[in-house]
Amino acid sequence: MSKENCYHCGLDCNADKIEFEQKSFCCNGCKTVYEILNQHELSCYYDLESAPGTIPTDIKGKFDYLDNVDIASKLxxxxxxxxxxxxxxxxxxxxSSCIWVLENLHKLNAGIKVSLVxxxxxxxxxxxxxxxxxxxxxxxLITSIGYEPYISLDHVEANVNKIDRKLIYQVAVAGFAFGNIMMLSFPEYFQMDEYWLNRFKPFFRGLMFLLSLPALFYSGKDYLISAYKGLSHGILNIDVPISLGILVLFFRSTYEIATNTGQGYFDSLTGLIFFLLLGKVFQQKTYGFLSFERDYKSYFPIAVTRISANRKEENVSVHEIEQGNRLLIRNGEIMPVDGILINGNAMIDYSFVTGESLPVxxxxxxKLYAGGKQTSGAIEMEAIQSVKQSYLTQLWSNDIFKKNDSKDIKxxxxxxxxxxxxxxxxxxxISGIYWYFTDKNAAFQVVSAILIIACPCALAxxxxxxxxxMIRIFGKHKFYLKNTQVIESMSKINDLVFDKTGTITSNRQASISYFGKKLEPHALRQIKSLLRSSNHPLSRMLHDHIIEKEQxxxxxxxxxxxxxxxxxxDGTDILLGAxxxxxxxxxxxxxxxxxxRMGKDIMGKFVFKNSYRKGLNDLIGSLKSNYEISILSGDNEGEKESLKALLPAGSHILFNQKPEDKLNYIKSKQELGKNVMMLGDGLNDAGALAQSNVGIAISENINVFSPACDGILDAKSFELLPRFLKLTHKTMRVIKLSFVISFLYNIIGLLFAVSGNLSPIVAAILMPISSISVVLFATISTNVLAKKLLY
Structure with a gap:
């Protein structure tokens, strides 16, 4: 290839070509990709046998089976x-380096739109x-840069959880090496002066050296790699001091054995790695338990309308959907499961899945895919599988809908x-230099102990x-949060904005009266048919109120x-609304x-007498001393006086509010420095929910799944809102107290280490214990707080 061609993409470089490391690049984009791969030692992407950027020959043909349509459809x-x-x-x-590379795949191939790890x-x-x-x-592509996917069709079909046993093997190897080196070191511990022991001492020390190698290069390699990758990007991560301690122990021990000046510290080295990994196993098990609890308990409180064999419609939770069920998807609803379209005018918006909002x-x-939003009336579909809750969670957590706050606890x-x-x-x-001139052997022990004991793992x-x-506890009480950052954001809230219809009012208890010209049964059936397509709370209430069947x-x-x-x-134009x-x-x-309105005739109106949610008076009373409260409504001022009596003096009550008005109201609050929580029905309030610092959708047996919201609160738990808010404040106090405990532990440990009264192996035992104690403190404290406030 000519030097004038771009090293990455192979295209002719322009007149303003970029020279970097004696290579030519046509643009900064290609240069950046080269730097990404080169920094991560992934230069295998550039196969010298063909044009740079093509797939290396050693993996060509390996994934040919993915061209098979049947196989691909399973993945x-x-x-x-x-x-x-x-x-x-x-x-x-x-x-984190792996995450960075994999989330920049679009720079390697323009055909990739987005990749999330x-x-x-x-x-x-x-x-x-x-x-x-x-x-x-x-x-x-991802295999060529060092990240080969594990693809097992048996796994896909059986849905068996993937288990990575690497950590268990690493612990086993480190434990084996530690135990045997301890046994071989007994004569050294007791300073036994015996002819045969002295004669074979070099042999035993050599054996200890050999046993330490798999512990270092297999069990401890993740710490070393993580530290190296962090340093190569100018990042001092928490594995740097641990890796330094490990390397200091290894090279000092190797030197002593090679020069026959001592037995070395291979027992401390392997013990350090063993106890570090044991701590990691505990952390993974604890985190896995919490994750399981969240995944198992926190299914979304979304209902979908299922149509039985006799055409009876019933609202069921999404986790009750089974293969073969016929579902009714109304206008604006999101399909929670893959299925086949049976009838209806389907215009599907897949923007929650692909980021593109053009309806299909x-x-x-x-075939219809889960995550699609119906935008043109009601349709009927047949489910071809049960709901994959993790898939809904992925849609909800899409980065497109994240609210960035650089000042968070993370x-x-x-x-x-x-x-x-x-x-x-x-x-x-500093300690190493001091002890070097005081006691060289002690200097080595002190430095090793400091690097090991003062790891900020517990802090992190x-x-x-x-x-x-806490997010798991909230889920148990029917308050489902998108991620842990929402809890922190809730703790900063000082302004609450409530939508009226479907939020502070109950859809189930409202009374409905009709005023106007008499509606014949066939007209009521036609009206009900039209209402069936709408997902608005008032439409649903009126649909359920009319006893005639759709026609x-x-x-x-x-x-x-x-x-x-x-x-x-049936040929009649019908308008229902304001x-x-x-x-x-x-x-x-x-x-x-x-x-x-039916045809050209104004027939009359259905009047709704709203019923406020149970416990609303107590809820407002609990919140008014700590928060500013506002109520926004798209309705007229019919309930202004009753709402005035409910809210504290000076509260804002605004009527005839369009969605953009609600959004602008929240924006105006934020411009005054307020942290706003918006509570709405998740339908007409999507813009306001997205604009607010925390957006909560209230669920009352309807499909309120909206990526714009940060949480979904079951209407049955609405009166617990003040307690949830109080718990967020207490949770942040627990975290700050955990920080204090972690700092105290490190300060005390450092005092012992600097003074030379702490050996590396004891430090290695104490370090995971500190992490475990902080984890237990955080978990037990949040459980106790929740028990006091919620149970």
Whole structure:
């Protein structure tokens, strides 16, 4: 290849070519990709036998079976004419550098739209354009840069949990080496002066050296690799001091044995690695337990309408859906499961899955994917599998809908850990120099002990375990949060904004009266048919109120946010909604109402008498001393006086609010420095929920799944809101107290280490104990607090 060609992409470099490390690049993008791969020692991506950037020959053909449509369909989660989504299990993911490389795959191939890593599960979810890159090519690409996916079709079909036993093997190897080196060291411990022991002492010491090698290079390699990768990016992570301690022990011990000046510290070295790994095993088991509890308990409180064999419609929780069930998906609802379209006008918005909001038209018999949002009336579909709750969680946690806050507890922990590591390295250096001139042997012990005992692991673990346990507890009480950051954001809230309809009012207890021209049974049936397509709380309430059965096919259905719905039923144009929407110039009524227009005739209106949720008075009373409270409503001012009596003086009550008005109101609050929590029904409030610092959707047996919200609160737990808010404050106090405990432990440990009164092996035992104690403190404390407030 000519020097004038780009080293990465192979294209002719332009006149302003970029020279870097004696290589030519056509743009900064190609140079950046080269740096990514080169920094991570992934230069195998550049196969010298062919054009740079192609797949190396050693993996060509390895994934040919993925071109088989039947096999590929078992792996792909989503697939339409343009975009596909696949979730690969990649066992070699082990650090933040891996995450960084895998989440920058779009820089290696433009056909990849986005890639997200789930670090605890070692999975990467890749969204790619089928016209530019195939599933096989995706697998070849990530394999070529060192991240080969584990693909087992038996696993796919059986849905067996993947278990990575590497850590167990590492503990076993380190434990074996530690135990045997301890046994071989007994004569040295007791300073036994015996002819045969003295004669074979070099042999025993050599054996100890050999036994230490697998412990160092297999059991301890993850610490060394993590430290190296961190340093190569200018990051002082928590594995740097541990790795330094391990290497100091190894090289000093090797020197003593090689020069026959001592027995070395191989017992301390292998013991250190063994106890560090034991601590890691405990942490993984504890985290796994908490994760299991959350996954098992925290299914979304989403209901879907299931149609029985006799055409009876019933609301069931999504986890009750089985293969073969027929489901009704209304306008604006999200499909919780893959299925086949049976009938209806399907216009599916897959933006929650692919990021592209252009609706896709589907016909009867077409496959529909979970996560798609129906945008054109009601449809019926047949489920082809049960709900995969983890998939809904992935959609909910999509980075597109994240609210970034750089001042969160995680960034604080990372910052403290980094500064803490710098301080520890400085103390180790100063102490080492001091003890070197006082007692050279003691200097080695002191430095090793300092590097090991003062690891900020406990500091880094306190927040994830406290928040993780609390999110599990909230889930048990029907308050489902998107992630742990929401708890911290809730603790900063000082302003609460409530939507009225479906939030502080109950949809189930409202009374409905009709005023106007008499509606014949066939007209009521037509109205009910049109209402069946809408997911708005008032539409659902009126649909359930009308006792007649639906009649007629709904055509040209449209829903206008905060206005109403319209459609054609059996040739009759029907409009249902606000007075102005159906053509009434002036409506003197102050009650919440749905006006009815059939053809050119204004028929009348259904008037709703709202019923406020149980415990609302006590809830407002508990919140008013600590929070500013506002109520926004899309309805008229009919209930203004009753709401005034409910709220504290000076509270804002705004009516006739459109979705954009609600959003702008919250934005104006934030501009004044307020941290706002918005509570709405999840339908017309999506913009306001997304704008707020914390957006909570209230669920009352309807499909409220909305990526815009940060949490879903079951209506049955609505009166517990003040307690949830109080718990978030107490959880943050637990975390801060955990920080104090961690600092005290490190200070005390450092005092003993600096003074030369702590051996490396004792430090190695104490370090995981400190992490375990902080984890237990955080977990037990949050359990006790929750028991006092919620049970």
């Amino acid at each position: 792909i989660e989503f697939d339409d004419l343009e975009t596909s989504v696949v979730n690969f299990y990649v066992p070699t993911i082990h650090c 789930n670090f605890p599960k070692k999975e990467v979810r890749i969204t790619f354009r089928k016209s530019e890159i195939s599933l096989k090519n995706v697998a070849e 038209e589907k016909k009867s018999g077409d 960034s604080l922990t990372d910052s403290i850990s980094k500064q803490f590591t710098i301080v520890i390295l400085s103390i180790a250096l 673990l306190s927040a994830p375990f406290a928040l993780g346990n 007629g096919e709904v055509m040209h259905f449209k829903e206008f946010t905060s206005k109403g719905i319209q459609g054609e039923v 007075a102005s929407f159906v053509g009434i110039d002036e409506d003197n009524g102050l009650d919440t109402a749905i006006h009815v």
